Amino acid sequence: MAREWLAPVLGATHDGRATADSARGLLVTVLGEFVRPHQAAWTQTLIELMEALGVQPKATRQSLARLAESGWLERTKEGRRTRWHLTETSRSLLESGAERIYGFGQTPRAWDGRWSVLLASLPDSHGVSRHRLRARLGWAGYASFEQGAWISPWTDHEDAAVQVLDDLDLRVATSFVAELGQLGDGRDIVSRAWKLDEVNEQYRDFIDMTPAVEGAAGADSAGLDAARQLTALVHRWRRFPFLDPELPAALLPDGWLGAPAARLFADTRAALIGPATAWWLDCDRQY
Structure with a gap:
């Protein structure tokens, strides 16, 4: 989907x-x-x-x-x-x-070093369509690299990009798969295409706002409080599949917090789901 x-x-x-x-x-x-x-x-x-x-x-x-x-x-x-x-x-x-x-973030993917490259653009006079093109290609995992050029390190995203162009009736476009030659660096490409520093700050905020697993699993987590904590946890986390392009590990900057944040989410949810679900079922039976 x-x-x-x-x-x-x-x-x-x-x-x-x-x-x-x-x-x-x-x-x-x-x-x-x-x-x-x-x-x-x-x-x-x-x-x-x-x-x-x-x-x-x-x-x-x-x-x-x-x-x-x-x-x-x-x-x-x-x-x-x-x-x-x-x-x-x-x-x-x-x-x-x-x-x-x-x-999201639980199983890192292996990368073969190839890039999916898409050449597609619209004139400035097509403001609404340009906005939709950027939005939907972004959702498909692509970032704007240069004027009219879009890239993704995942070649299997190409079908989704082609579907976007078909839906927008943009027929003048070219796609191909490429590898870096003697010039250029993958991390430099990524830093120019994606604002990973902003995403990393959001991961830092998520980690700071999420209690340690030991605290989440304690007595205070029983019942309604566990359901409250679980809902807040998922609500904070659910934005990251859109914020984070889930790039290969080889392209990520030093100090990337995506993996520890994903582990924290999974561990905290595992600690909360039992008492939260028990409260939900008991409450719903009462009403």
Whole structure:
């Protein structure tokens, strides 16, 4: 599935920045982490967890209604109670999003030293199309290297790039696979194409904001607090599949924090998922 279709799930704008920490954004994280595995939830269960995350009940109800209007949720009534169900579309998107979020950064890929290069451009007068081209090629894993030149160290991304050009009806383009010759350095290319220093700072912030595994697994993590911590953890992490182009290790700068951040995410989630899920199921049974 193309990365742009995962944008609302992973919570990112066209350039990889996370969407605002709005009630709807947090609610989508809750849907992916708790409702997706269990298919449905009562309104009060959702409200209780969202309140623990600092969202007022009115804002949660409004977000539920908007998600229903956009085809993400369906509701059923049992007396005065409302139960929310994922639609086929939202379930598919959340499954794809979960696979991407949980697996991101966990298994480094081997690189054969080849680059996928794309030559494609639009005149300045096509402002909207230029913006869409940059956004969608970025989602496909490409970065602008020079005027009209796009690169990715993963040659298997070419199909996605070609699909982007077809969708935008941009027919004057060339793609090829290349290796560096006697001139140039891969890290220099990367530093010119991607703003990795900014991504690394965001990884540093994530690490600083995430408690150690020992603290996450302690007594304070039982029940609702574990569910709150887990939701906040995933919500902070879910932007990185868009921020980080997941480059080969040989091209990363010294001091890169992507791998330790990914380990911290996986370990902390593993420590929280048990008590968080137990609370969720118990709470939903009560309502």
